[in-house]
Amino acid sequence: MANLYVSSWNSNQVLKYDGTTGVFISVFADATASGLSGPRGLRFGGDGKLYVAALGTNNVLRFNADGSYDKIFATGNGLNAPTDILFDAAGKL
8 A cells, every 4th residue: 555645734744654554654855955835735746756735835846756855846927825736637737
């Protein structure tokens, strides 16, 4: 079974849990390297990277499969208070 990833608004973290037992595994991503603020929706893309809607900074951040920060994937141009991540059938955000 896959792991469960949870956005934690108050701690500015993405937490990782065992998908079978619910046992906490680790902090997957946090604000240290990425500036993650107010994470809300999150979803893994077809590329294996985690995309996180960061409400606190009006960005969509991208993290590698190991939880390391990759980059700001989307920002600006009216992106305001993103709360979810969705991909279409072609895998486009």
